[in-house]
Amino acid sequence: MLFGNTLQLLVGFLFVTSINANSDTERIAKFNRNMNRPWIIKDAIGNPVCPGSHQNEIVYKKNLTKKLGAIKLLSNVGKNSEGVYTFPPGVDYEINGEKVPGDSLVVKLVHMDSDYDSCEAEILHRIGSLRDHGKLWKEANFGSDAEDSPSSSPSGSNSGSDSGSDSVEWLDYGVLVMNKAKGKSLSQYEWWKQLSEPQKKELVEKTLVDIKNKVYDFLKTQQLLYADLNLDNILVETETDSVHGIHSFKEAHLVDFGFPGIFTVRKIPEPEEFDSWFYEQFNFYSADLRKAQNWREFSGTQLVADSESSGAGKRLSNLNHDAGTGGTGQAKKQRQRRRGKLRMIED
Incomplete structure (x- = not known):
């Protein structure tokens, strides 16, 4: 009987290990396909082609x-x-x-x-x-x-x-x-662990929108593609209401522009093509976070839907405040302005 139980545990372990190995293999293959888009330039062995290379002795x-x-x-x-x-x-x-x-x-x-x-x-x-x-x-x-x-x-x-x-x-x-770039990576904030799952996701989504725009602007102005989309390379500035313990997104900043995270491009992709590349890239680097939070993969269209269904537009709190409770005077004024605009349209 003991041998049978041991054998079952061994078979179960090998099965789970095989699933994880296959999952990792598929994830890496997907990443490689994403980085092999025709508008991204790499050398013969797959390294980034970046400006200023082979100049260590001078630099x-x-x-x-x-x-x-x-x-x-x-x-x-x-x-x-x-x-x-x-x-x-x-x-x-x-x-x-x-x-x-x-x-x-x-x-x-x-x-x-x-x-x-x-x-x-x-x-x-x-x-x-x-x-x-x-x-x-x-x-x-x-x-x-x-x-x-x-x-x-x-x-x-x-x-x-x-x-x-x-x-x-x-x-x-x-x-x-x-x-020195402003802000911290999200995991470095003391209040990050205290946020609820919807609040964490809201903050990540707002960070993604801001960083996506910055990466695309950098691509258009410098013809260089920032590809190392790890959350540790994204510093986030937040605004804090210390009275109510509320944290709201302000701005995100990229750090670490070194090898091998910067690629050159043959042409500037259309926004839709870039969005597809961006979210595929971030999904690869955020796999552990998404697994821990039980989140599905991020996508540009998903952000709007999730915002409407989960209340992602609400303020963040790290204390005993529900994400949909309260609101600052500024937020109330914004809602009043939106209602005013709606009345003007109806009139």
């Missing part, structure tokens, strides 16, 4: 080690970088003789192990976010503690520890000093 030439000795780790998330850093409060950064408040900047350290790593500097320059760039000598694998600052080798060369028994490896990283 990351100026040594910024001494200027960046005080930076603190902000986030070590990222496959192609050592992490994103910020300056301590009150520390300024000098750019072309001008002192810029450190809290308005972030610093990204790039591994420089790809010929495409120089692309990010060119792209940030195009969108007006790049403030400085160069290189930094830094202890290898540093960055596990957000409160620590990077150790910098004074001589810019390999050195040993004080005891002389252990060697310390120093590596050369590319440096990108850029304007």
